[in-house]
Amino acid sequence: MMMRKGLRLRSITMVMLMAVLVWSVTLETCIARRGRHWRHNHRSSSDLSDSLSSKKPKSHGNSHHNSHNNNNNHHQKSKPKPKPKQKTPPKADDNNSPVISPPPKVQPPSLPPLKGSQVFNVMNFGAKGDGKCDDTKAFEAAWAAACKVEASMMTVPPEYTFLVGPISFSGPYCQANIVFQLDGTIIAPTDSKSWGKGLMWWLEFTKLKGIKVQGKGVIDGRGSGWWQQDYPFIDGETKLIVPLNNSVHQNPPMPERSELDWKMPSIKPTALRFYGSIGVEVSGITIQNSPQCHLKFDNCIDVEVHDMSVSSPGCSNVFVHNVNCGPGHGISIGSLGKDSTKACVSNITVRDVAMHNTMTGVRIKTWQGGVGSVKGILFSNIQLNEVQLPIVIDQFYCDHSKCKNQTSAVAVEGVTYERIKGTYTVKPVHFACSDNFPCVDVQLSAIELKPVQEKYHMSDPFCWQTFGELNTPTLPPIDCLQIGKPARNRVQSDHDVC
Template sequence: MRKELSLRSFSSFFLISVFLCFSSFDSCNARKSKHLKENRSPPSYTTEGHVGGSSTIFNVLDFNAKGDGTTDNTKAFLDAWTNACKVAGSTVLVPSGSTFLVGPISFSGPNCQPNIIFQLDGTIIAPTGAGQWGSGLLQWLEFTKLKGITIRGGGVIDGRGNVWWARSELDDSQIYADSKMPSTKPTALRFYGSSDVTVTGITIRNSPQCHLKFDSCTGVQVSGVTVSSPGDSPHTDGIHLQNSQDVSILGSNIACGDDCVSIQTGCSNVNIRNVHCGPGHGISIGGLGKDDTKACVSGITVRDSVMHNTLNGVRIKTWQGGSGLVQDVLFSNIQVSEVESPIVIDQFYCDQGKCNNQSAAVALSNIHFEKITGTYTVNPVHLACSDALPCTGITLSAIQLQPLQEGRTMSSPYCWQTYGELLSPNSPPINCLRTGKPSISQGPSDGSC
């Protein structure tokens, strides 16, 4: 009897164990199947972006962009931007290994979320025919009214400006072979009305006109940027600043056909450091005051930079007839080589055939040149200030400039209506600087800013 009960108990235990095992097996398989299904879901479109979090990525390829160098991708880029614009800290990705033809385009705010990143790893090229330019535009790629906008990466913006510079018929291999480019040449990359702007790592080359422009911006950081155009390409400024404050331009290489950096009216607190310029026209403040306008520039520092094979080194240029003030400027530790005129103030600037003499002028004060060394080919120092409104507070220290060809007769340092002080011996001797204060009373044309 006991044996029969024992066998029955064992059988019951065995059947229950088998049932539980199969139940457990089915349950594990179910979990495993669920896990596999989850792994088959679309990959996440997030990656590490700006400091402080992750960034949603909008790859232009996912919006039907074709990186073949010939298809017009303007709509695809706009569609990617429209989606990124809705997400704070998002990224528009232009991937490496592809070339994207893009027409004139505006990546616009002000309703965009902040801190958008434009990750440029590939190459963007401009159209080479008049069909997409109409009668001419002032810019090609434009970012307007944005907060916390960043363009970064190792990619290239290529304006293919040779068709604009030559103003000649396009050959048959180009898109619009039977047309000429319009007379209005665009800036390659422009930022307008934006704050906390960062541009880093990218290359901009062969712009039809100015390469990189900041207009009415605050909090601008430019670093590790390369600008590359031939020295004879007309009006191709490297970086152009206008009505912009709190700007840093660091560690960049600029080769162009005009000013490597151009600083215009409305700019203040600008720091330029470790810039290599050449070919080009040097680093310039101005021209200011054209067409009797008022110009206000202050707090400009240019230091630890190199100028090679440039028209000028560091320069301030103003038109006669203007008003306003340039003050508190420092040019320090500038190495020049094969530069025509390393140190220039020109208050009689005129890039036309003839300009009228006028007594009104932009006032210049507290301008400091120190540790400017190297070789020149024409004139080491040229300081030509206004007759009616002489320059004041001009200082020169540790200037060591030698003619490129030893023994060749060169122009001596030139000064006109320039008042200031020599703070150390200089070579060549700068004996033309006036001491004290000008006897000419400054009238209303000194225009406080």
């Protein structure tokens, strides 16, 4: 009995002990859960603080704070997963408005050259246009801007006079099809300092594609400072013009003197020159008083000149028309072959030209000793008024008192003269061709030239070693032309042929 009682008491004790154990485990679990829940709320508050502080850039202080939180987490039974790194947002401005992050920089693709009719006026680049201030830099700046834009236009406005020194409007890195719109007046400097020891040109366009010079403006070379130094100018045809009294003026009238007294350089510049360019067009403008040539093309292809005026004389595939020329030396091809050089000229058309009071009309001139050829030349619809020597081919050109006789020459072949009419004062036709390289295939039609007696001896047409054909009767009759081809024509060596 006592044993059963003891066993019952022991059982009750064990049950109570077990209950206490179970209760303590439950209590610990509840406390642990409550602790985790409290810690979660605490961390939420900390997270809010972290969120607010995260608007500031990362600093060593934030790193220390994170380290402190990590130390606290060692007391927990389970280590929480680390939060992913967040990018630091940009700072807010003073008005607490959010700042939008700029998009990432992307390298733009290379664009084709700009097209259109963008206009670059020299006045907008500092030009004064008063004829006194030097506007050279303004012209250079305007060209530099126009050069970058395809089909752009550089304008020289009307009613202004621009003093511009020697300048080159150059490529080859300029865009194509630029228009130089000249409606004002450009004048050259007249002081020797601006020219140094002398230059070959004044205004030059070089290595361009599709360049147009157009407008109603004037290019004035103001060349009297050069002219008065070596006046009168010696030309190869001067010897053909003999005064009626058989004497030359001992004291010829001098041109108007330059405003400056010192001597200009011996090298005289050409007023407007084009070099190494393709697709050149010149129209409308006037070129006057150039120290040397007025208009010159070197190594150019596809050239067109029309509706322009020059006050005195100024390639392949050159077309010149609608030119009003004079006084001066007329329109000349050459002189070619100087100092035994090679010249290759072909496909030249000069038509619809009016000349008045010029020394020559349409002329081809070459030096003795040169090589190469001139061929495919057309002079058409030329109106002459008191021109001394209207039609000239001279293969013995010499601008000195005496030149050395040489056998080689620049060959002249395929020259056509048609509808050349007007008056002359010395000789209507002068054909002086080489003995070894006669002029061949010279065609004449509708030639009507009437004499006007002035102050010079007058002569009949002259021909030497000139072969061709008269397609119509001429006035006066050009009986000296030899019909057909020469019995022999010296063949040039391979290196002489164009």
